[in-house]
Every structure is written in C-alpha cells, then in structure tokens.
Amino acid sequence: MNLNVDNFQDKTLYEQVADRIQRLIAEGTLQVGDRLPSVRRLHKQLSVSISTVLEAYRLLEDQGLIEARPQSGYFVKRASLIHLEEPQDSTQPQQQAPIEVSLAFRVSNHMRHSDRVNLGAAVPGTELLPIATLNRLMGQVIRANADDVHAYQASKGCEPLRHEAAKRLMDAGCSVTPGEIVVTNGTTEALHLSLRAVTCPGDTVAIESPTYYGLLEALESLHLKALEIPTHPKEGICLENLEAALQARKVTACALVSNFSNPLGSCMGDRKKQQLVELLNRYELPLVEDDIYGELQFEGSRPKAIKAFDTEGRVLYCTSVSKTLSPGLRVGWAVAGRYQVKVEQLKMSLNWMTSVASQLTVAAFLSNGGFDRHLRHLRRAYQSQLHRTSQAICEWFPAETRVSRPEGGYVLWLEMPPSFDAMELYEEASQHNISIAPGIMFSPSGSYQNCFRLNCGIPWSEEVHQAIQKLGYLSKRQLAARMLGMEDSRIV
Numbered sequence: 001m002n003l004n005v006d007n008f009q010d011k012t013l014y015e016q017v018a019d020r021i022q023r024l025i026a027e028g029t030l031q032v033g034d035r036l037p038s039v040r041r042l043h044k045q046l047s048v049s050i051s052t053v054l055e056a057y058r059l060l061e062d063q064g065l066i067e068a069r070p071q072s073g074y075f076v077k078r079a080s081l082i083h084l085e086e087p088q089d090s091t092q093p094q095q096q097a098p099i100e101v102s103l104a105f106r107v108s109n110h111m112r113h114s115d116r117v118n119l120g121a122a123v124p125g126t127e128l129l130p131i132a133t134l135n136r137l138m139g140q141v142i143r144a145n146a147d148d149v150h151a152y153q154a155s156k157g158c159e160p161l162r163h164e165a166a167k168r169l170m171d172a173g174c175s176v177t178p179g180e181i182v183v184t185n186g187t188t189e190a191l192h193l194s195l196r197a198v199t200c201p202g203d204t205v206a207i208e209s210p211t212y213y214g215l216l217e218a219l220e221s222l223h224l225k226a227l228e229i230p231t232h233p234k235e236g237i238c239l240e241n242l243e244a245a246l247q248a249r250k251v252t253a254c255a256l257v258s259n260f261s262n263p264l265g266s267c268m269g270d271r272k273k274q275q276l277v278e279l280l281n282r283y284e285l286p287l288v289e290d291d292i293y294g295e296l297q298f299e300g301s302r303p304k305a306i307k308a309f310d311t312e313g314r315v316l317y318c319t320s321v322s323k324t325l326s327p328g329l330r331v332g333w334a335v336a337g338r339y340q341v342k343v344e345q346l347k348m349s350l351n352w353m354t355s356v357a358s359q360l361t362v363a364a365f366l367s368n369g370g371f372d373r374h375l376r377h378l379r380r381a382y383q384s385q386l387h388r389t390s391q392a393i394c395e396w397f398p399a400e401t402r403v404s405r406p407e408g409g410y411v412l413w414l415e416m417p418p419s420f421d422a423m424e425l426y427e428e429a430s431q432h433n434i435s436i437a438p439g440i441m442f443s444p445s446g447s448y449q450n451c452f453r454l455n456c457g458i459p460w461s462e463e464v465h466q467a468i469q470k471l472g473y474l475s476k477r478q479l480a481a482r483m484l485g486m487e488d489s490r491i492v
C-alpha cells in the first residue's frame with residue numbers, strides 16, 4: 001500500500017494518515033471487510049509514531065469507516081455509506097403567511113429540558129466547548145479591566161473584539177474594518193436589529209422554506225410578513241423563484257442562512273452568491289445574511305459569505321460565537337453596510353451595549369486562545385457526530401426516510417412520507433425523554449408536517465444511539481398504522 005503523507009497540508013499528521021486511508025476506501029482499494037495494516041506496520045511504513053497511527057485509526061472509527069475487532073486488528077466497516085435519499089426541493093405555495101410562532105416557542109422551551117436526550121434544540125454539547133479556557137480568560141479580563149467592565153462603553157462594541165471579528169471576516173472573503181462592525185447580543189439580536197433597520201411593520205420579507213424558527217420569531221415580533229421561497233437542500237434558496245416573487249409583489253427585504261443552513265444544511269456556492277447579490281442590486285433589495293455556521297465546514301476552506309460579493313452595501317451580515325465558543329456569553333456582531341448607522345442607533349436605543357466582560361473574553365480567546373485549533377477539533381467532532389447519526393438513521397429508520405447530507409454545521413433534516421405526522425412523533429418521543437424539532441416550526445404556513453430536524457451537536461453516546469433507535473421504531477410504527485388506516489399508531 002502506498003501511503004505518502006503530505007507534510008505541507010493544513011492538517012495534523014494523523015489527519016493526513018486518516019485522509020489517505022479514507023481515500024483508499026473511497027476508491028475501493030480497501031473494501032468492506034478488508035483488514036487494515038497493523039499499527040506497527042503502518043508506523044514503520046510511514047515513519048510516523050505509533051500514537052499518530054492510533055489517532056488516525058481512532059478518527060476513522062469515529063467517522064464510522066473502520067472498526068476495531070478484539071485481537072484481530074482494524075477492518076473496513078460495513079454500511080459506511082449513507083444509502084437513504086436526500087430530501088426533495090421544497091415547493092412552497094408563495095403566499096405571504098401571517099406568522100404564528102407560539103408552537104415554536106412552546107416546543108423550543110420544551111426541547112431544552114435537561115432531562116431529555118436533546119436531539120431537538122440546535123445546541124453544541126458543552127463538552128465540546130473550551131469552557132475552562134474561557135473561564136480563565138474571563139477572570140484575567142475582569143482583573144485587568146476592573147473598572148471598565150462595569151462602565152458604559154461605546155454601543156458599537158469594544159475595539160479589541162471588533163478588531164478580531166474583522167480579522168475573522170477575512171476568511172469569509174470580506175474586507176471590513178473594525179469600525180464597520182457592531183457588536184450584538186448573539187446572532188439573534190443582530191438579526192432583529194438588521195430587520196428593523198430595513199423594514200417597517202406590515203412589510204414582507206422573502207425567506208427560505210423551511211427556515212430557522214428564530215427568524216420567524218423575529219419577523220413576528222416586528223409585525224412583518226414572511227414570503228416562503230422554495231429552497232434546495234444542498235444549494236439553498238431558489239433564485240428563479242425569488243426573482244419571480246420580486247416581480248410579482250412588493251418585497252422589502254430577504255433574510256436567509258447562507259452557509260450550512262438551519263434546518264436544511266444547504267450551502268450556496270460562490271457563483272450563486274454572486275448571482276444573488278446581482279439580483280439584490282437589480283431590485284435594490286437589502287439582504288439579512290445569517291452566517292452563524294459558516295466556520296463549521298467539514299472539508300476544505302471556509303465558504304465565503306454573501307457579504308464578500310456585496311459591492312453596494314446591501315447585505316447586513318450577522319453572526320456570533322454561539323455555535324463555536326459559547327452560546328451563554330451572548331456575543332455576536334453585525335456588518336450592516338449602508339445601514340450601519342441605523343443599526344448602531346437601534347443597538348443603543350435597545351440595550352446600549354453588550355456585556356463588556358463577555359466581549360473582552362471572546363476577544364482574548366480569538367486573539368490568543370487557539371481558536372483555529374479549537375475549530376479544527378470542533379469540525380471533526382461535529383462531522384463525526386453527524387455521520388454516526390446518519391448511519392444510525394440508515395440502520396433504524398424506515399427505508400422511505402430521506403435525510404440531508406450537510407457538509408458542515410450539525411443539524412440533520414429528515415423527510416418522511418407525506419402521511420407522516422412529526423408532531424405525533426414529537427409527542428411520543430417526549431414521553432421517552434427524547435426531544436426533536438418538528439418540521440412545522442420551520443414554516444410560517446405550517447408546512448413540513450412530515451419532516452423533523454435532529455440536532456447532532458451533542459457528543460455521540462450509547463444514549464444517543466438508543467434514542468435514534470427509538471425514534472426509528474416509533475416512525476416505523478406510525479407509518480405501519482397509517483397504512484392500516486389507523487389514526488393512533490400506539491395500537492399497532
């Protein structure tokens with residue numbers, strides 16, 4: 001076996017070893033059931049340490065590609081490929097739906113209960129977050145700025161954080177100065193401020209369908225109407241449908257999640273991002289871009305933001321560290337282009353500023369806490385969790401199940417046959433202390449009753465595996481009951 005290891009990639013040695021083996025599996029050189037070279041043999045062959053080989057094998061195990069058999073070595077695993085279909089494009093009727101999100105509010109509160117296996121709320125497992133480092137940095141920050149952390153500071157945020165945020169935005173293809181950044185209480189506030197800056201109550205906002213329910217909550221609280229635009233599970237919002245909607249009616253703004261969206265996991269390609277910006281310019285339409293998952297790609301470099309293509313300042317870019325560092329610190333930012341002053345004023349009038357201790361802690365982590373190393377670890381963990389969950393779905397769910405294949409982030413979208421009722425599954429799963437996010441939460445018109453979203457942000461465990469198995473069983477039972485014409489699947 002030829003396993004030349006590249007020394008110059010932006011990957012650790014063991015990741016490079018794992019990559020090579022992964023490629024040999026993908027190309028069919030190593031087939032299901034084949035034994036991998038022993039750890040000692042590979043160590044000699046590649047001139048890498050034993051622990052490097054062990055780490056590489058552990059990574060491949062985490063990805064579900066190989067398995068260790070006691071006293072026999074490592075073998076290529078069965079069923080390493082996800083064989084279920086992907087969800088279909090959404091085909092929403094284009095109506096301006098009045099938004100009613102009380103269900104989303106009730107369900108999202110319920111999903112967060114600590115006694116549940118949380119496959120509902122899209123939250124990262126605390127085990128994956130650098131909590132000890134953040135706490136240490138926060139202590140240092142408070143000691144070093146004992147008075148400042150208790151004083152009013154500039155509404156647009158602390159300079160060190162805006163400086164770090166501007167640096168990170170370079171990876172997303174955006175060249176912005178620290179002065180163009182407004183620090184917010186998470187992405188949620190950035191979205192609210194941005195929407196308020198470009199709309200008035202009663203206006204219509206074009207959104208992806210399905211879309212993140214927090215965006216629907218924001219639209220509702222601002223008395224805005226939503227216009228659902230069909231969305232592709234891999235490529236995001238359909239530009240032809242968006243343009244047709246813009247021609248047919250008055251739309252004041254568009255709002256979407258550009259990279260590894262929630263709930264579909266879609267990620268728009270660069271060409272499409274460029275075309276979208278051209279469309280915005282033609283129709284003089286502002287776009288609220290939520291890029292909260294943009295740094296969580298599994299392979300290659302971070303996808304660009306739509307903002308990177310924005311030459312006329314029409315994109316209001318929103319993000320936070322909630323999915324990478326800490327949802328609890330409530331630190332995010334907006335880059336609002338031509339609407340910047342308005343966003344700053346709104347921030348000031350709403351809550352003056354974001355907690356200084358939180359801002360400076362995040363700034364300290366971004367500048368010297370090893371953020372890139374942490375991100376590499378996090379991406380691998382999310383990828384492996386997502387992969388294992390997908391495999392368990394293949395194993396336990398009905399064959400008709402369609403499941404998304406995101407290339408970043410940590411949520412999966414499942415589409416069941418049309419007769420399926422995800423609310424019924426949600427109620428039943430709750431009784432087994434498992435939470436899921438039913439599809440109708442993601443649509444103001446109540447579509448997607450046969451779909452649901454699963455959170456893969458929490459580390460894989462036997463408990464999670466059993467929860468997926470249980471959901472698969474409940475889904476099969478419900479479909480069997482439907483086939484027999486029964487309303488209540490518990491009879492089957």
Ligand SMILES: Cc1ncc(COP(=O)(O)O)c(C=O)c1O
Binds near residue numbers: 319
């Ligand atoms: C797409 C999207 N935007 C925004 C948020 C909320 O972000 P934050 O906690 O930074 O307010 C979430 C959280 O799940 C999300 O999935």
